Amino acid sequence: MEKSKRIVIALGGNALGNTLPEQMKAVKITSRAIVDLIEEGCEVVVVHGNGPQVGMINNAMTALSREDPSQPNTPLSVCVAMSQAYIGYDLQNALREELYNRNIYNIPVATMVTQMRVDENDPAFLNPSKPIGHFMTLEQAKVAEEKYGYIIKEDSGRGYRRVVASPKPAEIIELGAIRTLVDSGQLVIACGGGGIPVMLKGNHLRGASAVIDKDHASCLLAEELDADYLIILTAVEKVAINFKKPDEKQLDDISVEEAQRYIKEGHFAPGSMLPKVEASVRFASSKPGRTALITLLEKAKDGINGKTGTRIHL
Amino acid sequence: MEKSKRIVIALGGNALGNTLPEQMKAVKITSRAIVDLIEEGCEVVVVHGNGPQVGMINNAMTALSREDPSQPNTPLSVCVAMSQAYIGYDLQNALREELYNRNIYNIPVATMVTQMRVDENDPAFLNPSKPIGHFMTLEQAKVAEEKYGYIIKEDSGRGYRRVVASPKPAEIIELGAIRTLVDSGQLVIACGGGGIPVMLKGNHLRGASAVIDKDHASCLLAEELDADYLIILTAVEKVAINFKKPDEKQLDDISVEEAQRYIKEGHFAPGSMLPKVEASVRFASSKPGRTALITLLEKAKDGINGKTGTRIHL
Numbered sequence: 127m128e129k130s131k132r133i134v135i136a137l138g139g140n141a142l143g144n145t146l147p148e149q150m151k152a153v154k155i156t157s158r159a160i161v162d163l164i165e166e167g168c169e170v171v172v173v174h175g176n177g178p179q180v181g182m183i184n185n186a187m188t189a190l191s192r193e194d195p196s197q198p199n200t201p202l203s204v205c206v207a208m209s210q211a212y213i214g215y216d217l218q219n220a221l222r223e224e225l226y227n228r229n230i231y232n233i234p235v236a237t238m239v240t241q242m243r244v245d246e247n248d249p250a251f252l253n254p255s256k257p258i259g260h261f262m263t264l265e266q267a268k269v270a271e272e273k274y275g276y277i278i279k280e281d282s283g284r285g286y287r288r289v290v291a292s293p294k295p296a297e298i299i300e301l302g303a304i305r306t307l308v309d310s311g312q313l314v315i316a317c318g319g320g321g322i323p324v325m326l327k328g329n330h331l332r333g334a335s336a337v338i339d340k341d342h343a344s345c346l347l348a349e350e351l352d353a354d355y356l357i358i359l360t361a362v363e364k365v366a367i368n369f370k371k372p373d374e375k376q377l378d379d380i381s382v383e384e385a386q387r388y389i390k391e392g393h394f395a396p397g398s399m400l401p402k403v404e405a406s407v408r409f410a411s412s413k414p415g416r417t418a419l420i421t422l423l424e425k426a427k428d429g430i431n432g433k434t435g436t437r438i439h440l
Numbered sequence: 441m442e443k444s445k446r447i448v449i450a451l452g453g454n455a456l457g458n459t460l461p462e463q464m465k466a467v468k469i470t471s472r473a474i475v476d477l478i479e480e481g482c483e484v485v486v487v488h489g490n491g492p493q494v495g496m497i498n499n500a501m502t503a504l505s506r507e508d509p510s511q512p513n514t515p516l517s518v519c520v521a522m523s524q525a526y527i528g529y530d531l532q533n534a535l536r537e538e539l540y541n542r543n544i545y546n547i548p549v550a551t552m553v554t555q556m557r558v559d560e561n562d563p564a565f566l567n568p569s570k571p572i573g574h575f576m577t578l579e580q581a582k583v584a585e586e587k588y589g590y591i592i593k594e595d596s597g598r599g600y601r602r603v604v605a606s607p608k609p610a611e612i613i614e615l616g617a618i619r620t621l622v623d624s625g626q627l628v629i630a631c632g633g634g635g636i637p638v639m640l641k642g643n644h645l646r647g648a649s650a651v652i653d654k655d656h657a658s659c660l661l662a663e664e665l666d667a668d669y670l671i672i673l674t675a676v677e678k679v680a681i682n683f684k685k686p687d688e689k690q691l692d693d694i695s696v697e698e699a700q701r702y703i704k705e706g707h708f709a710p711g712s713m714l715p716k717v718e719a720s721v722r723f724a725s726s727k728p729g730r731t732a733l734i735t736l737l738e739k740a741k742d743g744i745n746g747k748t749g750t751r752i753h754l
Contacts, residue, residue, distance in 0.1 A: 185504055189506075193499075203529075207526060210525050211522050236617035239528050260510075300550050312617055330533070330537050331536070331537070
């Protein structure tokens, strides 16, 4: 029998909706696509983003502090932790239900609270770039800047959003636990929201005010778990160069070298397609036989069967 | 070599403080007591309560809904999930740090998001009894009743608190993952806040508006993991009969039968010592050789060495 393919799948926080009812719908659709991969015989590990959710939780904790002065403001790292359970609980239930609906009873689902070490000297701390929370009007943005000292940026013509530092993931603290569960046949949700950002201070792990990019986090996890595939889900079926220009070209199967050249030529938007292609290049170049796939959620299965999506490999 | 003792330890939510700074102090003290047990050669699994924390998170989510009408109210089950990560993240870090400070590097720490199935016909749903959140004055209690429809009760002369249903735990959904991690030598934090309460609806697990008692949850976990000890930590060194009366008597070593008689005689306060003694009786009577210990956090080590605390066994 062929060895089953191990896949780390990176799911966008935006695809999980902005409210709990939206999330509960989204996780159903997500679960169908993931269980499709499991039915193909793949071992799957799920990493998800948390941009809207961690912003929402942060807003809730801030609202509480205003109403109850005995409650100090909650650090962003703690909000990331909370977002892992907020999303993981729903997602693991939807996965369990989809597995059961297809009479697959031997794959338990588990969510691991995961910390991710970052480097305190990471230059990202000097240049906050990761949008979190909901979109704001210019007026709301001004209030948020003045009242909470948030750093606000305009986001791709869609409105204004708070931005926070997004340092590179350096080490998955709970890697051993994740590996043990994956090796024992569990469907594991880990490194949610890119992982809780922590910095090493002697024997202490101190929370960092940051949100780690989930594409980079899933790349690190995929390398550490010796995965065959890293699947980065996004809003388009294939990555394009000259995006939205007359000579736009969709990419099917490209080498790491080609991808690196396109990055250098500036084809991919920072904070959007760029981290996905960067993470893909890093994973694919880490070892022969490793393939990164960027595609739509509902095309994941066709993607690993070579039918669609953009595949990047050595 | 003697087989190492497996211990499930139940930690009170109240002992973890009402705010994050209080929690960060509390988990340090807690971690010292737990690592003491590990240095004695014990395998430890940690269950914690979440009364103040789940109330605080619920208040935060309610405050958000008032400020941002696009955010519907967050179900209590989701708040329990968030409390597992809110507490687990801090607790697992403090445990890791204490282990490292004592040069113990081979015991990784992990927090599992844990769901607990409850029976939808559990009579507890008709009689909310579990206090959550902070204490309120009579005036604040009246506002909370009118404004949010909360059920408020007076709590042992200490003020008014919201009460919610506290059904009995029936099944730990993620038991397989917890067992796998414990068996692989991890120090696991699981069933936080008694577990996320869910009810089985076909293949779906639906969140229940409840908070499960962590003593009963830890008893179930201890049985399922075939633990040797269930340690229930509390605010007194030993359980007493005729508590605060002239003939008060502290209990050292009692049989399940004695404990059952004292329960029947009404010696233990509901919502306080009663669930601890009930959970102890259930665990101790589930199999010969199983011992339940009720004592202070800082006496846990002396307790398992038979020096103090109240021990209950067959």
